[in-house]
Each structure stands twice: as C-alpha cells, then as structure tokens.
Amino acid sequence: MQKIVVIGGGTGSYTILRGLKNHNIELTAIVSMMDSGGSTGRLRDEFGFLPQGDVRRCLLALSPDTGMLRKLFEYRFSRGVGLNGHNLGNLFLTALRDITGREEEAIREAAKILNIKGRVLPVTTTNCQLGAILENNQVVVGETNIDIPRHDPELKIKKLFLVPKPRAYNETIKAILAADKIIIGPGDLFTSVIPNLLVGGVVPAIKKSKAKKVYVCNIMTKYGETTGFKASDFVNELEKYLGKDVLNYLVCNNKKPSKALLEDYQKEKAEYVEPDLVSKKIRAVKTDLLDNIDLARHNPEKLARTIMKL
C-alpha cells in the first residue's frame, strides 16, 4: 500500500488529511509542535506539556466524519470561569498526557479512542518555541506572535529558528524514510510548514528518503508572513530550509476565487497566489483545487485526487 506522509500543521493539514483519508493508503500526519496561542497556549503555559492544537486538528481530520466523540473533541467552552475559550479536545489531550506521561502516548491513545484512519506523529517531543528574525534584525519569539503579527507586518521574516533546538521524534524520521510520497503543506509557510523543517533530523531524512517530494502551495497569501508572495516565492523560501533540488513536484491551484471572495480577503490584506513559473527541475502541477465554499481554501477531494495521481 502506498505510504503518504503529510508534513504541516494547522488548517492546511486538516484540509489535505480530510481528503487523503478516503483513499486506500498508509497515511501519516507529521505535525508541528510549536503552537503557542489560544486555548493551546494557555494549557502549554499552565501544564508545561507540548501544545495540543495542531495534533487535535489532525486527529479530527482523520477521525470518522460523524459521531459524538468527534463533536466533543471539537467542542469549545463559551462560558465558565477559566473554561471559556478552552477546547475540550485540548483538555482531553492534556489529561491523556498527564495520565500516560508522554506526548506520543497521549496522541496514540486519542487516535485509538477517536478511531482515526492513519497515524499522527509529533515532529518532535521536545518543548520548544518558534522564533523569527525580521528583516530589521528584530527577534520575535512565540508562534502566536509571528502568526498574528505582534510586529510590524510590513517587515519581512528573514529567518526562523527553534529554541531550544529539538531533535525529531524517532518514529517521525522512520515514517519519512519509509514514505512513497512526502507532502509538504499546505498551510502557513512560516508558522505551520517550515517549523517542521527546523527540527534536527527532518531535512536530512527527507533528502535521504526515496519518496516523491511534493510541495502544496497555498491559495492565498498571509499578511505579515507571505505578503506579495507568488508560488515561486513560496518555493524559494521553502528551499532556504529544505535545500535546492529536493522538491520533485509543486502542486498549485490555478483557479482564481470570485471577485467577491477576493474582496473579502482584502480586509485581511490576503491576496491570490499567482501560479507563476518555478525552476524546471520541479514539476509544477497547476490545476483547479478551489473549494466551492465561502473561503478561498483547497477542496480536500480535489487536492487528494491530485496527490494520488502524482
């Protein structure tokens, strides 16, 4: 059976995993562990465990589409002193972490309870923070401070780093080495995708793996992260961390969202990513990947079918 590994985190991973889980493959989600915002951030601060948010989203993506446990895992408290804003899935993972004593064990138990298709692996089990050096050499630490820019969003991100520098989880490295296809993205380039590549051992494993290496480019830019980026800019930025001549494919949407939708996104200064030319060494697959919803997002089925055909 074809082994597909998806590297990312956040909404992008959620989308692609929801599509891929319906195909007959061995599916592994490798998830960034640097989230520091919202309910996850509060729990991280108070319990000292690794963040649950991205893991939770990947588990949800791979769980059956119906059922009360899924609803519970998604549930967010909107009342209650100290509970307001907390996600029950995060509390569930926090308790599992406390009971089992290990993040990877907590994820495994949650996967069993939720009866997921495939596996979810943390990129690392070391508690670390994401940092960014901006073009003016200002340093911003904390994923949420980069994701929801608490810095001048006009300043470009020059370099990302992790502190302390973590080693990859050994099962994650094994999964990368054994993969037939490694899918990087989609997702926020600096806060969901690249953080995985900063973890010690990940890039060498990707290079060593005989898998086809695929980058799925985002549909829209993100203000303060990828302002003004075309597809080639996403690839160039990624290659700063991954190295040249590693990617075999670029998968890129070429269907422009409606004018009305683009105007909506203008409020957040997000723009359509032009599917421009990239290096001839990378095979660009440009196709309609747009979902028929009120968001300029990938359609899980269209994206999964495109990946399967590579």
Place this chain on the structure above:
Amino acid sequence: MQKIVVIGGGTGSYTILRGLKNHNIELTAIVSMMDSGGSTGRLRDEFGFLPQGDVRRCLLALSPDTGMLRKLFEYRFSRGVGLNGHNLGNLFLTALRDITGREEEAIREAAKILNIKGRVLPVTTTNCQLGAILENNQVVVGETNIDIPRHDPELKIKKLFLVPKPRAYNETIKAILAADKIIIGPGDLFTSVIPNLLVGGVVPAIKKSKAKKVYVCNIMTKYGETTGFKASDFVNELEKYLGKDVLNYLVCNNKKPSKALLEDYQKEKAEYVEPDLVSKKIRAVKTDLLDNIDLARHNPEKLARTIMKL
C-alpha cells in the same frame, strides 16, 4: 431478565452498581440531581446545567473496569487557572449537555461512548436545590451545605425539601413501575438517598410498583447527618418520606470493622451502625457486607450477591 432499579447517588450507588453490573440483569440507576459542591457546583453555577457529579459516578460504575476512556472520565485537573479541581468527566458531560441541549440526552450519549452496562436516569430534569430544616428551625439550602455541614452538626435534620419542587423524569417513573426489585441506598441518607424521594411522582410510583422494595443501610453514620443512628433510625427516617409498610427488606451489614479502622473513622465522628431490630413487617437480612479495604464500605460483590438472592 430480572429488572433491578437502584435509587441513590454518590459513593453508595457507585459501590452497589459496580457489584450488580456483573450479574445478568436489566440494571437501571436512578440518580439524585441535587449535588452542588466541588467541580460539579462550579459548573452548575457557571453553566446553569443540572449537576454532573452523581451521574458521572454512576456511569463510571457501570462502565468496563479497564480502558483509557474510563481513566479520562475519572481524571481531575490538579493544575491550570480555572481548571484546577475540575473533573474531565464533568467537563465532558457539560459539553454533551451543551451539544445535545438536554441532560437526559447527554447522559445517554455518555453512556454509549463509555459502553456502560445498564442505564443511568436522572431522577428529574428540573434544576432544583436541596434544602434542610434543622431541629431549631434553621433552614440550610444547597446540597453541599448539608453534606459538609456548614451548620451546627449537633443539630438534627428535621425535614428535607426541594426548591423549586420538581417532577420526576418520565423514563424514571416507567423504570420504577416496571422493576422487579427497587434498591434504595446505600449512601448518605439526607444528601444522596432521600432527595430522590422528594421528587414529585417518585414515592407514588414506588408504592404502585410490584417490585420488592429493599433498603440497603449504611455501614457507618455520618456526623451532622446521621449522628448516633442505628439501622432502625435509618429506616424510620426513610419511612417519613417513603411511608410505612412500603419496604419489604432491610439489607444490613453485621460485621463490625476492625478497631483500628473504627478509630480512623472516629476522627470524622463517624460510627458503626448497629444492626438493631426493625419492624417485623420488614424482613431484615443481616450479613457480612464489609469490604476488605482501608475503608468501612460495602463490598460490591457481597452486596450484589445478597441483593440477587432476595
């Protein structure tokens, strides 16, 4: 199949249900919904839902003895702003109540997820408070204020009441009417057992039911509630609410706990309940029901076997 209904709440119900679930019977737990302390009380205040604590304990008692979901349902946070002291099972039930919109539906869904043996039914789905009138006519409102006496514990409880006066849940009445055996207790007489009898429709249904009616007396008294009570006092007090000539059986432990254990209990001013004589109309079954543990509690298996034989 024999239909057994257990009426109570708290630790007493937990104990007897754990024993009965291993027998081939149709088992229904009817649970008081007046808890107002601890994690349950905080959630009750903040969400306005019915209390989860007693329901949670009964669900746990009837769930398989192993498995991670059970551990999660039992888990209590010992850290976290606003989370500290909260029980994950309570949060789980709160979320289910919010998702489904109804207490009875939330309990049913939790029962399915936990794969319990039998059923758990709330005695009522009306949000009400337990109140007590003491012998000096002082009025104490709130289950936790009576349970952990925030009044002079030397004063006897003269009368209990519920405010507002609730009607019983219709499925609960049906279960009582259809039962072959109705087991009242064990458990705190004034805060777990009698509150069920105050709910409109419960006592008439017990009287109407052709079931054998059994009272399981506690092993130890409780300071501020049943100080100085013998078995006959428990029965007399119960009959104030249930009526005379309703009970067919009294099940009572006659094995005195060890001297060391009794000394431990002396710290809480709790004493061994003497299995004295009761009205000849009630058949008293006095036997060794003591558990071989560090607490003067019923042994679930001994108690269940005794019940099965009646």
